[in-house]
Amino acid sequence: MTSTRVSAEPARSPGVAELLRLSDEFTFSLYPAESCYLLDVSELERPGVTVFVGRDEEGAALGMAALVQKHDGGAELKRMFVHPDARGRGLAGGLLTAVEAAAVRAGVTTLQLETGPLQHAAIALYEGRGYTRIPNFGDYVGDPHSVCYAKDL
Numbered sequence: 001m002t003s004t005r006v007s008a009e010p011a012r013s014p015g016v017a018e019l020l021r022l023s024d025e026f027t028f029s030l031y032p033a034e035s036c037y038l039l040d041v042s043e044l045e046r047p048g049v050t051v052f053v054g055r056d057e058e059g060a061a062l063g064m065a066a067l068v069q070k071h072d073g074g075a076e077l078k079r080m081f082v083h084p085d086a087r088g089r090g091l092a093g094g095l096l097t098a099v100e101a102a103a104v105r106a107g108v109t110t111l112q113l114e115t116g117p118l119q120h121a122a123i124a125l126y127e128g129r130g131y132t133r134i135p136n137f138g139d140y141v142g143d144p145h146s147v148c149y150a151k152d153l
Contacts, residue, residue: 004062004091006098009053011044015061016053023064023081030118035145037114039066039078052098054082054091062086065095067102067111075103077113080122092125104153112150114140123147 009016020041027036044051044066054063063082069075077099082091103111113131115122131149140146 004054004056004094006052006054006094008050011041011051013053016064019061019064019081019083022083023079031116031145035143037139050102052095054095063091063095065099067099069106069108073108074110074112075108077111096129100153108153110150110152112137112148114146114148116145117147
């Protein structure tokens with residue numbers, strides 16, 4: 001098994017655009033467009049957003065996640081995605097660990113996220129890492145294609 005490393009990187013780092021494209025394709029294959037809350041690369045470059053990229057030993061981008069800090073002291077996990085060829089290697093857990101650690105360093109006390117009800121592997125990961133289901137928040141309120149979680153850090 002090839003080892004991977006996760007680090008914070010600029011949103012326009014090599015390979016990130018392809019991960020975003022694949023993530024978009026995957027999400028739009030499962031849910032209607034109005035239920036897809038995907039940040040684009042320019043939104044990932046905003047202040048308060050940290051992008052994490054998982055790479056293999058050769059430097060190929062295999063997965064990503066973003067920490068989006070909110071003005072209320074909380075934060076949201078966005079754009080968590082692992083390339084289909086890299087799934088099952090623990091990379092999603094590594095990305096989640098990196099996001100949580102960065103959130104703690106930033107003084108975030110609660111990390112929230114939204115996913116879709118058809119994303120069973122993601123839900124299993126989040127629940128296994130201590131996230132609990134919460135009422136939909138923000139733009140997700142009233143969307144039957146959204147399920148929201150939170151974890152106190």
